[in-house]
Amino acid sequence: MTSETQPLTLIKEKDFGTKAAHAVDNRMVTLEIDGREVTVPDGTSIMRAAAELGIMVPKLCATDSLDPYGSCRLCLVEIEGRRGTPASCTTPVAAGIKVTTQNDRLAKIRKGVMELYISDHPLDCLTCAANGDCELQDMAGEVGLREVRYGYDGANHVFARKNGEQNEMWQPKDTSNPYFQFEPAKCIVCSRCVRACEEVQGTFALTIDGRGFASHVAAGMDEDFLASECVSCGACVQACPTATLIEKSVVDHGQPEHSIVTTCAYCGVGCSFKTEMQGERVVRMVPYKDGGANEGHSCVKGRFAFGYATHKERILSPMIREKITDPWREVSWDEAIQYAADRFKATQAKYGKDSIGGITSSRTTNEEVYAVQRMIRAAFGNNNVDTCARVCHSPTGYGLKQTFGESAGTQDFKSVDHSDVILVVGANPTDAHPVFGSRMKKRLREGAKLIVVDPRRIDLVKSPHVTADYHLQLRPSTNVAVLNALSHVVVTEGLVDRSFINSRCDKEDFARWEKFISDEKHSPEATEALTNVPAADIRAAARLFATGGNGAIYYGLGVTEHSQGSTTVMAIANLAMATGNIGRDGVGVNPLRGQNNVQGSCDMGSFPHEFPGYRHVSDEATRHLFEKQWGVKLSGEPGLRIPNMFDSASSGTFKGLFVHGEDIVQSDPNTNHVTHAMESLEICVVQDLFLNETAAYAHVFLPGTSFLEKDGTFTNAERRVNRVRPVMREKQGMAEWEIVGRLATAMGYPMMYTSASAIMDEISALTPTFQHISFKRLDEVGSIQWPCNDEAPDGTPIMHIEEFTRGKGRFMLTEFVPTSERSNRNFPLILTTGRILSQYNVGAQTRRTENVVWYDEDILEIHASDAEMRGIREGMMISLTSRMGGTTMRAKISDRVPPGVVHTTFHFPMNGANVITTENSDWATNCPEYKVTAVQVTPSNRPSDWQDEWEVRERENKRIEKPLVAAE
Amino acid sequence: MIRMANQIAAFYEPYTRAEALKGIHGHIHSFWEPRMRKQIYDYIDGGAEGLSPLVTAALSDKK
């Protein structure tokens, strides 16, 4: 709950009609509109200049998220001394002109235009779902339309039948998309949807078919929306001025009455949304134009897939049980918390202080993560705290800290608008970070060059109006060799940016690296056999990157989830420094984070060797700071990391685990090893929304809150701290930081916070990079990118501008070391894993939404030649086995993967993709090697043993004594 | 554990010996929990089979 005193309103963002202009040399132009003087940047439309004055010229086809089109002719104006009535949306301002936006002549023309529109539009305003939020209705009102002289007897799109016969112009409603509908009878063919799909989303799923009066909007090849290429981002729905494209939730519930701005809880882009509400019911989510990360765009997950928050399987009562084979018993909060505290204490008494620990979540708020790590360090009295970020981006933190001095990406998302060459390594932005992917595609359509390093042909390599200049389709696990080869070319062909090196980097380290990388063994020719990438392509790509202007590198889990993850991150940093691509707009090294708060959970001290703000636990000064604040002695020894926790559990020295908001059993590699470790625990407490796979091994279940109920902050991949605001009360009755505080208190360490905002105040008092961040500041300015302190009071969109955080940039030697996981006769294929747009990670949320219409099981992609050799056909059930275990799933023949490589996702538990992944991990951080597993694939007709066991466990370990209380 | 230690050694391979020893020692002491450090020291005492000589050397000084 929140105690905000501001009255709620429905936020209506002003529509300026056309985009803000960016004038060359900031040239400004002064003109007169309706007798008022206004000064705007050169290139601004007359419509926008008028809107700056507060004069809103009537319009239909223009909106400020799109380029002007000039088709509706409603926005006409007069300009003194010019003939005719130009459209104000497409006519730019000029110095000294005098514009008239309204007089009798203009009014008459506008009325005529509206009359024509309305004569081909149904008149059912009162019962229309867009009633109250329809621009056509507004314009009819504004121009004072009082009568329509033409009847519906003639040609129209409105009625199914005309003069008793079928009306060829009429098209039925398309309700195939689960979240929005398309009702062509209401369409005014303004093409805003078509332009939104092209310009904002970049999918090109919509077109205007036909000509003149017969023209109409068509999805794909005149298919329904679900069958078309549409990715359900909703940009077209948002752009539509009428009820033609509209959310089904608005059709069902009506127009919202108030809205609250909050942050999406799915991916690391961190989009801002207006949550539009009726009471405590969410009617729809609308991306917020002022959102720093998304500027008004979103993807299907954030905009539509929030139904899981009220899903009937959500658990709302605390539960306990003696043994994991017992059924769950619902109890009060006090009882559950006391029970958990007693068992943790008993375990410590029996096995020692270090026998328990906890895991923080990358899905929860900074404040919640901070509370959990404090509970572990202060109440548990050890540093056995780790985060699920371990399994995805820990090498980023390590690699970038070593080279640049800070564990974070260097740019804001906007920076890509200034990039000339974009290098994407092991990332799939259009699926995993869709809103940023759209932004990148936009820049590519404007002409930026693209180099993709990926074993799989991701969508970016070839999609409408975007083609990669080079796709370096490397053999999985050879990232370091490819990056070294690129750097080798840069160095040996004399393409190094010497002035950058001289002024910004440590010279000794550079000289040594230069010698190292120049070695013939790193050349593209020498590594070709290893990497499978033609040497000529590497040379050409390296030249392009070094000489093509601003070069930016974006990378993802395809880089980090390898035994050489940290080395790869360093190799990327080396390449960026060698080419001088750090410290300004358009360049940089940018990790694309998986979960929404990966960055935040790392910042908040989730690692066993670091306090909040990445300060080592052995650092006396820092430790004393925390000891003073927390009033307790703290350990200066690093604690256990997640894989070490499992190992120690198996070997009997680790006995108690607190798991917050993560499904480690489903998401961690080598499921069999993990489950064995989980079974050896004497106390496991899970705090989550659902009885997930991990809860099957738990003794206490503490129900958590969805992001719609949370008060706090998330930090996205560009270090942007965004507010998360509660739009409804906690459904289980307690904020998550309070649960954690009570648990710590019950263990004998009083830790009671009064609000999430108080937790942030403690964070900023103790963490130099957060010095000036507070809820109050965030509410004022919207969002802040850390570091935000005395040197950078407004935050830091781009890092390392004058110098690196560590002073001089440091080149690291990055020797390629082949992984021990290799294919052989028994396991001849290499499996890599990934994700797809409509589902999210372990899928706990998205699986519980309508998003399953796009993807309802994990599928194995296999190349036609590998499939043929094994007698596998499209859609066939196959068995997938590795040294570690086996599972079955459906096969899809695909030329996205090269021969020898297969690919799957891990969104659905019963497919158990991690049953087969190994416990290999990154040398520096133990980040598991998800991306490389040697496997065999054979046709199959029965589930694997593991799947049989899973079904039994699903039934047995999740029993609850009382019938489930439904969420709604 | 042996594999992890050897992986660390492999990373420091291209560095000078002095730096490699310092790097490996520093890494293990900054990131490994005391239990794991004890295990590796015990393992070295027990003959260090399969362990990279660099690791053994790096951990020879103190515990």
Ligand code: SF4
């Ligand atoms: S939902 Fe998005 S992808 Fe689909 S048609 Fe609309 S704009 Fe295009």
Ligand code: SF4
């Ligand atoms: S569907 Fe909406 S946005 Fe698209 S052309 Fe019709 S009225 Fe315009």
Ligand code: SF4
């Ligand atoms: S791009 Fe990411 S943050 Fe934005 S709406 Fe989609 S899932 Fe949410």
Ligand code: FES
């Ligand atoms: S708004 Fe200018 S022509 Fe439609």
